[in-house]
Amino acid sequence: MASTYTYSFFPISKSVGIHASAQKYRELRLKALKTSPGSFSSTYEIEAAFSDADWVDRLTVLDREVFICAATPSGRDPSCSDDTQWIGQVTLRGPSSRADFELPAEAGQPPQRSDEEEERWQMLSLFTLPEYRGRGLGSKLCQAAIDYLRSYRSAPRDVQVRLIVKAGNDVTVELYRRLGFVHAGRATLVEALIANGDEHLIPKDQARNSAIPETAAFPLVPTVREIVLTLQDESRWTNLPY
Numbered sequence: 758m759a760s761t762y763t764y765s766f767f768p769i770s771k772s773v774g775i776h777a778s779a780q781k782y783r784e785l786r787l788k789a790l791k792t793s794p795g796s797f798s799s800t801y802e803i804e805a806a807f808s809d810a811d812w813v814d815r816l817t818v819l820d821r822e823v824f825i826c827a828a829t830p831s832g833r834d835p836s837c838s839d840d841t842q843w844i845g846q847v848t849l850r851g852p853s854s855r856a857d858f859e860l861p862a863e864a865g866q867p868p869q870r871s872d873e874e875e876e877r878w879q880m881l882s883l884f885t886l887p888e889y890r891g892r893g894l895g896s897k898l899c900q901a902a903i904d905y906l907r908s909y910r911s912a913p914r915d916v917q918v919r920l921i922v923k924a925g926n927d928v929t930v931e932l933y934r935r936l937g938f939v940h941a942g943r944a945t946l947v948e949a950l951i952a953n954g955d956e957h958l959i960p961k962d963q964a965r966n967s968a969i970p971e972t973a974a975f976p977l978v979p980t981v982r983e984i985v986l987t988l989q990d991e992s993r994w995t996n997l998p999y
């Protein structure tokens with residue numbers, strides 16, 4: 758590993774170089790699931806079985822934007838893909854309607870405003886490679902995603918960004934708090950999967966009732982509630998320069 762790097766942050770293009778991007782995204786996502794299995798609602802086993810077409814779909818579906826942090830050793834050309842490694846990622850999913858965004862009452866989420874008043878996005882899958890952590894890159898990735906939302910919208914003016922963090926992932930909760938996110942309830946893993954657009958990963962018998970299926974690919978314990986955070990402070994959107 759070189760001692761100094763130049764870092765860049767960008768959304769993955771949905772058209773240019775999509776097959777090469779899908780390979781790099783797959784490699785990084787599988788590393789995330791393997792090195793941090795307790796942090797995500799999906800698993801390495803589930804996603805390692807995805808086909809090449811599944812990975813391309815992930816990057817090209819209309820309701821998702823995937824943001825990358827890339828590292829280029831100092832003195833090398835960041836536009837040359839051979840010199841640049843993708844080392845971090847975060848995904849935005851949205852915009853979601855009020856009906857789709859609302860969690861069951863037990864989650865304790867504050868009431869949602871109308872679709873005319875507010876646009877809603879879910880942030881998910883934040884990850885940086887362990888050897889690059891503690892350099893502010895995770896925070897900058899989130900900020901790049903938030904800046905993207907600010908830059909492309911015209912109306913509605915207000916935006917809510919929500920994320921669901923596994924209970925006990927205190928480092929990440931602290932990172933989000935520093936970005937302005939506040940506590941907004943507690944959701945089950947099933948609710949988190951639905952919010953993240955991963956409903957298809959829920960075992961069928963779990964989706965129908967709250968019994969824990971013996972055949973579940975991973976444990977879905979209905980009594981454990983993960984932490985819901987939102988960024989909704991309007992001053993954060995209006996005070997930042999465009």
Ligand SMILES: CC(C)(COP(=O)(O)OP(=O)(O)OC[C@H]1O[C@@H](n2cnc3c(N)ncnc32)[C@H](O)[C@@H]1OP(=O)(O)O)[C@@H](O)C(=O)NCCC(=O)NCCS
Nearest residue numbers: 793796883884885890891892893894895896922928929932
């Ligand atoms: C959460 C995560 C993306 C943070 O990435 P990062 O690049 O270290 O982020 P930052 O440098 O912006 O902030 C990390 C903070 O956590 C602290 N930290 C926690 N674990 C650390 C580690 N292993 N190395 C360095 N810093 C660490 C740092 O002190 C830093 O706080 P500071 O700004 O006060 O110094 C990364 O730890 C990760 O990928 N974790 C596993 C996946 C995960 O939990 N994702 C979140 C799902 S909701």
